[in-house]
Amino acid sequence: MELRQLRYFKVIADAGSFAAGAQQLRVAQPALSRSIAKLEDEVKRSLFIRHSAGVTLTDVGRRVYEHAERVLASVRDLMDGVAAEETELSGMVKLGAPRSILAQLVMPVAADFLRAHAGCQLDLVENSGARLKEQVLEGTLDLAVLPHSIDAGMHLTPLVREKICLICRVEDRSAFGPVVAVEELLTLPLILTGYPDSLRLFLERQAPHLADRLKFRSEVNSSTSLVDLVLRGVGFGVAPCCVVAQSPAGLSFVPVENLGVAWVIATNWQRRGLRAVQQVEAMLIESVKAQLAQGSWPTAQPPL
16 A cells, blocks of 8 residues: 555545546546556455545545545654754645635735745645634644634634624615624624534524524625625625625625624644744734734734
C-alpha cells in the first residue's frame, strides 16, 4: 500500500467520483482507476460502490479512509516539522473560515501571508462553523476562524467581538435608529442563515420570549444568499456585521441591541508548534488589531 495510492483514494472519496478526483489531482482518469484497482486487489475488498452519480465508500472503504487520513496527516506533520527547522518559513497550512468573515479578515491575511512567504502553501477551506470545528478536531484543518464555542479538543485564541446586525438596503436604513431592539424584529420579515450555523436558533436562545412571534421569511445556507435576498427587497437579514464587508453597494446595517458574536482562532493542538501555523495565527491577530485601530471593522471590539 503506497502513499500515492492512499492519497488518490482519499481525494476520490472526498470528491465523490473518479472524474472529479482526476480533475483535482490532474491525473488521467484511467491511471487513477488502475491505482485504485491495485489498492482494492491488495486489500482484497471493494472500496467503492460505483453508481451513476459517482462513488460512495463501502464499509471496508470507510476503514481504509480513516487509515489514509491518519497516515497522510502523519506524513504532513513530519514534512512540516522538518520544514519548521529551516531558516526560511516553509510548509503547508490549512486554514478554514465561514463565508461571513472571509472578506473582512481571512482573505486579506491569506494574501499577505502568501506574498510574504514564498516557500509556504496556504490552503483555504470555506465551510459552516460546525463542520470547520470538526475538521480542526480531526486534524484535516490546522486552524480556523470560528464563532466562539467551548471545546477542550482545540486551542482557542480570542480574536474579536462584533455585533449581530440587522442587514438592510441603504434606502431602508433611515427607518431605524442607531440600534434596534430585539423586539423591533417582530415587525420585520427576516432572512437568516440556517442549519448548521443557524442564526434562527441563536435568536431563539437569546430571546426565547419572542421566538414564536418572529417572522422568518427565509433560511439560507450562506451569507451570500442572505445579502442577495436583502438587496432584492424581500426581507431583512440578521447576521454578524462582518457580512457587510463582502457585500455590494446598496447595503447597510443596524446593530441589534445586546446581541453579539465573539470570534476565535481554533487551532489543532498537534499543529500549534509549527512555525507556519503560528505565523498565520499571528497575522490574523495583527490584522484585527490594525482594523480596530483604523475603525475599518464596524461594531468590532477587542476580545474580552
